[in-house]
Amino acid sequence: MPHFRNHRGVFGMRETRMAFAATGVFFVGATALNFNEVFASQLSPCQETSEKPDMKKQDDSEEPTQNTAEKMLSSSASSFQIQDFYDIEKILGEGTYGLVYQARRKVDGVLVALKTMPRRLTGKTDFEREVAALQLLSKPPGHAHIVQLYDLHRDDQNYYLAMELIEGGELLEHLIENGPYSEGLAASFLRQFAEALCFVHRNGLSHADLKPENLLLSSNDAKKAQLKVADFGCARSHDLNRQEMQLPMAEFAIGCSFLHMVALGNQFELEKMLQERPNLVNFRDYDFRTPLHLAASEGHVDICRFLVERGARVNRSDRWGGSPLDDAHRGRHSEVSTYLREQGATFGAKTQLPRFIQAASDGDKQEVEALLEFGNIDIDEGDYDRRTALHLSSGEGRKDIVELLCRSGANPNVEDRWQNRPLDDAKNAKKNSDRIMSILVKYGARSLKHPNLHQEIKIADRGKVEREPPSSTGIKNDRGRSEKADSFSGTIAYWPPELFGGGATPTPASDMWAAGVIMYVLLTGTHPFDKDAELSDEEIQERILSVGCDKENYVNLMNEFVFDERIEGLSESCVELMRTLLDPDPDRRLSSDKFLRHPWVQGLTASWTTMNKTHDELKAFWQNRFRMEILKKFADTIGTSSDQLAEADVLRIFEKLDTKKNGVLELEEIQDGLSDLGLSDKNIRSIFSSADLDGTGVIHFDEFQALFLNKNNSSGQGLHIDYLQQRFKSHIQKRFFGASKQKDLLDKNKLRDVFTAIDLDGDGVWDANDIRQFLRSSGEPEDVISRIVASLDRNRSGRVSWSDFCAIMG
Secondary structure, X not given: OOOOXXXXXXXXXXXXXXXXXXXXXXXXXXXXXOHHHHOOOOOOOEOOOOOOOOOOOOOOOOOOOOEOHHHHHHOOOOOOOHHHOEEEEEXXXXXXXXXXXXXXXXXXXXXXXXXXXXXXXXXXXXXXXXXXXXXXXXXXXXXXXXXXXXXXXXXXXXXXXXXXXXOXXXXXXXXXXXXXXXXXXXXXXXXXXXXXXXXXXXXXXEOOOOOHHHXXXXXXXXXXXXXXXXXXXXXXXXXXXXXXXXOOHHHHHHHHHHHHHHHHXXXXXXXXXXXXXXXXXXXXXXXXXXXXXHHHHHOOHHHHHHHHHOOOOOOOOOOOOOOHHHHHHHOOOHHHHHHHHHOOXXXXXXXXXXXXXXXXXXXXXXXXXXXXXXXXXXXXXXXXXXXXXXXXXXXXXXXXXXXXXHHOOOOOOOOOOOOOOHHHHHHOOOOXXXXXXXXXXXXXXXXXXXXXXXXXHHHHHOOOOOOOOOOOOOOOOOOOOOOOOOOOOOOHHHOOHHHHOOOOOOOHHHHHHHHHHHHHHHHHOOEOOEOOOOOOHHHHHHHHHHHHHOOOOHHHHHHHHOXXXXXXXXXXXXXXXXXXXXXXXXXXXXXXXXXXHOOOOOOOOOOOOEEHHXXXXXXXXXXXXXXXXXXHHOHXXXXXXXXXXXXXXXXXXXXXXXXXXXXXXXXHHHHHHHHHHOOOHHHHHHHHHHHOOOOOOOEEHHHHHHHHHOOOOOOOOHHXXXXXXXXXXXXXXXXXXXXXXXXXXXXXXXXXXXXXXXXXXXXXXXXXXXXXXXXXXXXXXXHHHHHHHHHHOOOOOOEXXXXXXXXXXX
């Protein structure tokens, strides 16, 4: 589903605050944030409410007062009562620190999820980190695929986070409950996930705890549901070489206001703003769009002329590689197109490489960065004379560009038509020659024409530019990171190899590894490093580390642990994407932007064939998890932790869990029974759903027993089909064989009589009506009958043949 973002609707921060103040909604994202201050253990400014809300419309000039984190955390809140602001309707669940309620905000009637966090239990750093991340990501207009934070309150006992209400539950649970699905359907959800990741990373954050439980759906209606990424309690900031992250947020807000004036065509305001800040003429927003892009798309030829005369670059690229001329052409603004062509403007899509090389030669670092990130550029491709961006920037003395290109993977020994290498160009540069040669040598440059040049440079630099040695693991060296990196509490099963090193902290690259694990779980029903859902966290960690440490053999190890028979049937594009996400080297791992643009994620190469096997294995995954947790919980009761239990052992466990003594297990009983094992309510619900084989909402003893006594429990098809087929067989035996011995069930002549008796229309095969009539006469309820019918029709032909029946009975 699309990310609804209007590039033309860019409002200044003051107008945004006033708009929300006028509605009486205390929206936390109304002020600019400074990333460094926010993540140096200071909570971002937010609306603190300690007085009863005025239900009357506020004056347009009134702005909500802002308080810093320190004031909020230390000042008195004795006068605040949450009931004055919200009508509490019901309990939704229990979070890490406290209850989560469904509530209705009195000021406007909006339904919210009200998260309570006791102050005595809430770690200040973790709390501030989550709130700061949510405030940043909820800043208008927010993002369609990220759970939004609406309000923040406190009283003497609790903090209250009023969050967007998510009604659809977990994505994984939705896919299990709605039957087999295709790669294409999974890709549609992962596309929304990728859009959210791009937004998070562009805002200078990494989520740091991505897992299936944190991917939620906005609605129970599958046609309307949008994916929402939740739980930013582990979020970390990171450095981006992006203009909007290098600018203080106050300046970035001014830049957005400048774009707003461009869209309105207000030349008078633009003139005033440029007098104070001339650099605004080439300002770029989150999508690298400049004022000239916006003026061209709106058809403001006078504004285009005004901007160009004040230094606007006519061939800047946005994140999609589009130039201002593309925008003018798309909007059919012929006068703007004619003017831009007169100024040397070109279409972006066809001329990215020449523009890339020219930008490198001109020293336009922002344009080079934009094209590297979004332009699908081959960094080592050259012009007619095979001269690359690195040749040109070296010869022009552009040391910053040279450093950027080398750091981005440019070959320092690429040769032009005359066998000149970048080091040769640098030697003849009119400026910064020594510095550029040092940079090139640091990245392994050599000269064919001056074979000893690189040694001379090393001696001259006295070792200052020696290239950093690769780590023994083949993973990016952690040198330069703080030895006292802050700890984080993500989920080990979704950590990449580099996070297990001392002092390592989460990055966008680690998020992408987690995205690869999530994708693998959705498409195979299993964890990539835990095929049978039976490994401990320590064993999973050992496997992940082994592929990270073995630089030479990691491909073979990944094929052994991950890319085995489980990926059979998946499209080639799908497997290739998972390989690039699960690359042990974070420098090679796919970025969120490239993840989003991948043809599989865009649905262009994803298969739409239903994946029955994956759906069954998702159920098997949770069934195995349930069995393991039960064995862990009741090991003392049964005297063993082995998978092989006697029926008497299973009965004793069932009776201990059945606290209501009604002969069935309800969700509440399973939650109580497993509450001390550290499982989340979300996981317990998934476990319960997988064990409820007949879909009646409770677990009967025969279902529970099947988890432990069925020999095919981890065969891949899961217990759901096996159990329903067994249930059908029991009806056959009762009706036609009574107390006969097992060998009578294998007598083909007797089975033929049974088959004929159920085949009501005598056409030699069973259709759904034949099976339904037999099961109705056996007393099965309609919802169970539908499941049994589906379990018998394994090839989805709509019929059960004689050979199919024999296979089921055998």
